[in-house]
Amino acid sequence: MRIHVQNPAGESQFAVTEAQWSAALSRNPDMTGLEVSFASDEEGLTQALPEAEVLLSWVRPLRQRFPAGALPGAAPRLKVIACTSAGVDSAAPFEWLPDSVALLNNRGTHADKAGEFGIMAILMLQTRMPAFADQQRRGEWKPLFASTLEGRRVVIVGLGSLGGGVARRARQFGMRVIGVRNGPEPHPDCDETHATEALDTVLPRAEFLVLACPLTERTRGLLSRERIALLPPGARVVNIARGAVWDQDAICDALEAGHLEGCVTDVAVPEPLPADHRLWRTPGMVVTPHVSADDHARYNDRTLDILFENIRAMRAGRPMPNRVDPVKGY
Amino acid sequence: MRIHVQNPAGESQFAVTEAQWSAALSRNPDMTGLEVSFASDEEGLTQALPEAEVLLSWVRPLRQRFPAGALPGAAPRLKVIACTSAGVDSAAPFEWLPDSVALLNNRGTHADKAGEFGIMAILMLQTRMPAFADQQRRGEWKPLFASTLEGRRVVIVGLGSLGGGVARRARQFGMRVIGVRNGPEPHPDCDETHATEALDTVLPRAEFLVLACPLTERTRGLLSRERIALLPPGARVVNIARGAVWDQDAICDALEAGHLEGCVTDVAVPEPLPADHRLWRTPGMVVTPHVSADDHARYNDRTLDILFENIRAMRAGRPMPNRVDPVKGY
Incomplete structure (x- = not known):
């Protein structure tokens, strides 16, 4: 051969x-x-x-x-x-x-690496690292306390290698893992799984939301402005899928308005992201340059x-x- | 009573x-x-x-x-x-x-919270988040890739609640955990343990070093300038102990000289750290305001x-x- x-x-x-x-x-x-x-x-x-x-x-x-x-x-x-x-x-x-x-x-x-990146992002958002990064820039020492991840709910959209890797780690930290994928069949590292059609009923429960699905015509724009509004106030979002899976401007708006507390994104539209793009400077946003799974x-x-x-x-x-x-x- | x-x-x-x-x-x-x-x-x-x-x-x-x-x-x-x-x-x-x-x-x-903070800090340093934070400030999209934690060596100084909590998490990520404490007796989450007297022989093997000991007259200044030099080039250091356990200026010097690749410190001398202190602005240094264990x-x-x-x-x-x-x- x-x-x-x-x-x-x-x-x-x-x-x-x-x-x-x-x-x-x-x-x-x-x-x-x-x-x-x-x-x-x-x-x-x-x-x-x-x-x-x-x-x-x-x-x-x-x-x-x-x-x-x-x-x-x-x-x-x-x-x-x-x-x-x-x-x-x-x-x-x-x-x-x-x-x-x-x-x-x-x-x-990619499963192992994406799992580590995903749980790092969740831990950073839980620990309020975006706020501490701002404080460090200003030289401001102001403690903000946070509890552990145990018992907190994470919704993971996409349960392939990336999402599955994150689910496995999230379970190790005692989180309640809610998976969303094409069908509702169970996943060994999820407490519940739901079909993508049920996404709108799941989003209001997401203390954390991790986007880890492939970009297809079905998932393009999946996390729309309307769906971002369904997330509870103070929700935190991690995107290791593709920048086109969420409405990037609506995410920035939601952070600026304080509806979301923080985001970590490893993807952007476009990539590479131009130096003057608002994503870099949106408060509460952590940007990494597409390294989460490699x-x-x-x-x-x-x-x-x-x-x-x-x-x-x-x-x-x-x-x-x-x-x-x-x-x-x- | x-x-x-x-x-x-x-x-x-x-x-x-x-x-x-x-x-x-x-x-x-x-x-x-x-x-x-x-x-x-x-x-x-x-x-x-x-x-x-x-x-x-x-x-x-x-x-x-x-x-x-x-x-x-x-x-x-x-x-x-x-x-x-x-x-x-x-x-x-x-x-x-x-x-x-x-x-x-x-x-x-403090064990659970410190364990989460410690593994978050290790994951951030492994993933090169300090460099990405610099890039985000400049609006620069430049991927830097990193492998997973599996098989990497972490030396943890102090195996009380804090160090023990970090050791447990590090083991979950497949790291090789080397504990340092007063006696050489084994610890369930360490692959090896050594007495503090053997610290100098252990430091050259530390890809990661986590300081998690109490501040006592024996540990004040423990990570001295001479001992920092014993760490391998590119080593990464996490301090969740007390600022006086390391030579803070020598740490900043080692980061500026490129001998250390990155640090996360949750403690400082003095606390609160004044806005104009060099620790805030040392390249590769992530500062959090004493929140790691609470x-x-x-x-x-x-x-x-x-x-x-x-x-x-x-x-x-x-x-x-x-x-x-x-x-x-x-």
Whole structure:
């Protein structure tokens, strides 16, 4: 089986290396019969495509590189495109993707890191770190006390790797975890789960709200101005999903009006956020530059383990666990 | 048994109330035969002292109120002084305390809250939040990635309530926890423990260092300039002990020189910290105003439970678990 690894051009620190490949093979000794090639330029990709059966690639170039109808001619043997990111929204819509090619996301690489980021954000908001950061800027020593997280309610929208990772940590701190996802089926780290349709009935109970869903046409603008108003006064919001999942201006307005007490966001519209954007300066807002789920030291190793797990499934005739449904978008 | 509760003057939000007292009695139904009085002024204290057998008081007024030799005359029946704070350093030295009076600290009220603050601080430093706070001030979107806490080493100095609470959380995140305390006996949440005398051999291994010991004559200046130099380059330090436990200026110097990557301190010399103090503006330093261990919503309830636990021990002729050794200072 021929596998081509297309690394991002000019960002060699993210590249999957031959050494990481070899190490992954030693961890997965059943992965025999694989021939691999590596490239980070257009020429390397063009050379590899005619023979490649599996393409491991970062997600951005896919849509541009393959206009609708182009892929079968360029890569006649291709069966699998594995993306190195968990979110594949930047490759949507998927009219360029033939039915014969399975698109895999990289779900599973991010759970631990996102769980740590999420609980850090919750702890910071509970401890009132945004207010203390303001005070530090002014040189003001004014204690504001806060209780522990035990028994407090957190609503987590999206229970994939990111949301699931946060739910697990929140449970360790004794929080009451309310999950919201497409269906109402239970989740091992949630005290309750609700379908997205029930979101409006859940929001008034959210002392903390964590957005951790993929960006799809269904979730774009999900936390609208009207829904922000449904949150209880003093609620705190964490966004590790995508900036387009909430109404960013309405969030800033709600912080300025004092309806929300604080926010931590790792995402923004646009990214990178321009220096003069109001998000940077909204009181109670903590902005981090899209780092909540990426663990570079361990990322590529997990990426390859996930790829091999999917190849293993394909060889055994089982469904590939990371296959994206192009209609759902994740 | 006559118990007098002396609340802090002019800070009624911290006062132990009669309602909290009644609730504590219902939780501890064996606590019969107690007569209680409450005051927050000097007159109320003077009135209560001649008959009081137990005095529950905040720690600050004790030394001033009772010069050496004064206590037996003012409070001839007094057997116990219970302090509402865990650290009793502000009442030291204890030449004012007769051997016939047991001094209790409030150890045990702070473990959960301190554990949450400690792991929040570690997560913030790991995630590089001090750098992101700088970037937010400048409106700069520049990702800096970090791995998870798993397998990273944290040295915790002091394994009382505060340090023990942090150790428990650090273990939940898969950290390797190295405890330092007076003796080398093991601690259930530490992978290793070492005596304070071995501190210099432990510091070079500290990716994270958490100061959580009481301030005593032995720990004053414990993290000296020389010991800061023993920390590995890029080390991160959290201080939830007292500002006098580290050399505050040497810490600022080490951050400015880039030897340390970041610090979170909840304590300072002096407190409150003046607006023009360098600590506020040292790069990589996060300052919070002495809030790491105080959980006001639950504090007085725990204080009374701890007091009753000690009275129970005294009545049964057992050692009181919170009794301070005036020579050790904690």
